[in-house]
Amino acid sequence: MNKIVRAMWNGEIKIITGLRRCGKSVLLFELFYDYLLSQGVKDEQIVRIALDQRRFYRYRNPIVLCESVESLIQKESKKRFYLLLDEVQMTSTALDSESGGISVTVYDMLNELKAYKNLDMYVTGSNSRGLSSDVATEFRGRATQIRVYPLSFAELYSHVGGDERAALDRYMLYGGMPRLLSLDDEKDKKDYLMSLYNELYLKDIAERNGVEREDLMNGILDYLASQIGSLTNPTAVANALTSMRREKVNPSLVSNYIQYSLDSFLISEAKRFDVKGKSYFKYPNKYYYTDLGLRNARLNYRQFDPGHIMENVIYNELVRRGYSVDVGVVSDRAGGGNVRKEIDFVVNDTNRRIYIQSALRMDMESKTSSELASLWLTNDFFKKIVIRMDLLHSYYDENGIFHCALGDFLLNRVELF
Template identity: 65%
Template sequence: MLRRDFYLNQIINSMWDGQVKVITGLRRVGKSVLLFELFKNYLIDNHINKNQIITLSLDQRKYYKFRNPITLCEYVEDLIKDSTQKYYLFIDEVQLSKTVIDSENDDIPVTIYDMLNELKSYKNLDVYVTGSNSKLLSSDIMTEFRGRSTQIHVYPLSFEEYFSSYNGDVRDCLDEYLLYGGMPRITSFKDDISKKRYLSSLYDEVYIKDIIERHNIEKPDILEQILDYLSSQISSLTNPTNVANAISDVRKQKVDNNLVSSYINYSIDAFLVSVARRYDIKGKSYYKYPNKYYFTDLGLRNARLNFRQYDPGHLMENAIYNELIRRGYSVDIGVVIDRRKGNYALKEIDFVVNEGDRRIYIQSALRMDDTTKIESELDSLRLTNDFFKKIIIRNDINHSYYDENGFYHCSLIDFLLNKIDLF
């Protein structure tokens, strides 16, 4: 079993904090294994009896009745009557819970949030839930849990996690990671054909169907064309209008911009795609459009394109973005205005990375093997004219170093293996 210590430690550190622990993330990314196996094993290893751990998987038929939040609450309350004993409640796929009407209390609608808030008030119960819907479990949390929840977001395997199970050279591992991504089950397949079939099936049979069913998508063919377009445009600036125009050209009929925008947001809500906004470094403001869209998992992105469009530079940038987000940083696309020689041009810095009041700038460079390329990568960083740390993450060097300008040239592998301090 793959170790997920990065997330396990977050769960351990949040034990008995008086909050509902909400574990979110893309489907099949390992949330259930993290909670029901890794964390459960941790508890048992630390002398927690199995009968103190209550587990409910709402996606399994035998637990369907507990999709009724009142039934679930009453069941749990009956199990934890012994106030001298500590209990742990694990609920898997909590978004499958339904809103019901409480006929015994003036026909008040009752949600899973109401019941979880009630259960968390028991001093002898620590509550943990998993879910795959960001709208249900992210945007509503502050309102529904009234600030009494702890979120732990689980991503596909990082390169460091992936490499821990890889038997071979680190460079070969990186090539494989950029191609097949980090969905945990990928590591169990021994041949390329099996990996490709798994990822393609996962995309079509799980993610597409999930979005269609959850949002009652009336035009699934447009959703698929949107995902095709975003897959081919990772690391490139775009907006819903551009996407709509591109699809309209292919279909030879007008596609509504608002429809495209909604479908993109549904893909973001499902954690399949994430959006990075552009930030004016000098003006200290955000541009509304265009933005960049990155795929949460590179293997899923490549599967969407039938592994035909392998762009190592763009995949590298996507991998860096994913790793920065996984580590909990706030990440934007940087924009600086070049007014030299009477020009007025927008120059891009791949990532503006913030942690509290600290900031760094990062450029992603597959290679810097000629003067033109070097100047292109460094020029935007110079234009910031500030003292924040400036990093170029490169895939053509084996060791990290500072140059004469004070810019830090960082090996991609060192970065992905978390061997260097960014701040």
């Protein structure tokens, strides 16, 4: 909400993206709508079009959409209007008879509407390809992108309260899809998440991208769900599926299907960054689920690895806060060798950087040494943090490394930078 309010009347189209059912429509059509009314904006100045509702189907034709909005704002040129357009990926391409049958997209029409100084536009979409993989190009560099995520732990805990650790355990199991707050029964929660995954996300990805091998796509998502926090690449995934399915799986097809899942915001990709060489590796990378409840439902709650799940939670929280997050790689040349060691997260915020390790517990000296070794290999002065689940309170050790309790991090009780 704060991001949307700050972007009002900035001369750009506001693009609100995110996983389906994570709250984009509520944010725009309820919270922001109520905010506008509270600021004295009249209801007739707010044009709300939900393209997934039957009464608005005609506006899926971008020409009809544009002409309808134009007729309103031209008639009342001295008034300010707000266009709230939901699920823009449902629009189609139209032929403009007045220009000789040229194909027209919703991007063309929104760019045309953008010329009106008395109109401020807000658009939601659940698929980056539905909004184009390059929004800046389609909207000619004049769009503000706002990403919406499932509930953070802080948001969820502000609602459920009670024992903090018990709430965190539930969050790591069921995730943060908003509707879960209205469900009390454990089976109802599991059924809801399974239904979302199978009946909404998988079908949406398959239909939107013309996926012919849905069984293969399912296998890829199963594999990625079981490998969160582990380095992998399309070739490794293809080899694993080839072994399991006893049929040759093409790595290029795997790469395409992974990209479809990324485009749908179902998963995220963290690239590997050479801290000393200051360059990125092409492969392997790590993949994380945008919502852990969906990940756990995908695996039918059979594979609950708290260490990797905790790492996924930390990654999601860092990205949600707007940081650039990579997987760090440092070289250990001790003894004449060249061993690459991993830093879980290299976190950048403009010109600032921190290094973060995720550690479920550090109750043995060997575990402590292994977690801290890669941090020391950076040989720089950026802040170094170990986020741990086995701490009651956060503290700095004698070497200046910040040991941060997971709850303190997720509930914003400590400053990272």
